[in-house]
Amino acid sequence: MALPLFFPPVRYTPQIDCAHAVPLHELCNRAETRCEAFGAWTKRPIVVRDAGEQLPWIRAEPGDWAAVEVGVPHLRGSLRAQSRWALGALAFVLFDGVARASIVGKDWSRIEQPRGAAPGDRRPLSNAERQRKYRMRAGV
Structure with a gap:
């Protein structure tokens, strides 16, 4: 599993x-990762809901330690996968330092690769090939 490139924007309620x-440290346990912080920051209340057919969402109360609700996409009912998606959303949308420190360097926290051929799959053109293309475009 990889995290999406774009998460939904946060809406403050x-x-x-x-x-x-x-609490955030329990969300880390559900995601099977170690919480890399101590203290009150790890007690932030997080509500994880299965978005089902709806688009995922992130709602937060204003404030650093305020509650957050994350509607995760339906990930085959896996509590671990949903918790990992929610941690990614906290880390990359709300810039939660505890979540970011807890997921950094994990294989599952990489951004998913875009579909299709990689942009650098072709070999670079030689000077003669570039000149030939230029002359064909210019009509020379």
Whole structure:
């Protein structure tokens, strides 16, 4: 699994229902990664919901330690995959330092490769080939 190149933008709301919230360090445990911080920063309440057929979303209350709700895409019901997607969203959208430090260097936290041929698949043109193309375009 790789993280997407673009996450949905964050929307700030005044209140998030924290009935099913877990602390950030517990989200790291669910993602099977080690939480790389200590203290109050690791107790930020995170609500992870399966977005199902809807587009994923990120909602947050204003403030550094405020609650966050992440609607993750349906990832075959895997709690680990959903937790990893939510950690990626926290790290790259909200710039959460704890989440970023916890996922850095992991194989699953790499950005997914775009589809299609790589941009540098062709060999570079020689000078003679470039001149030939130029002359054909210019009509010389």
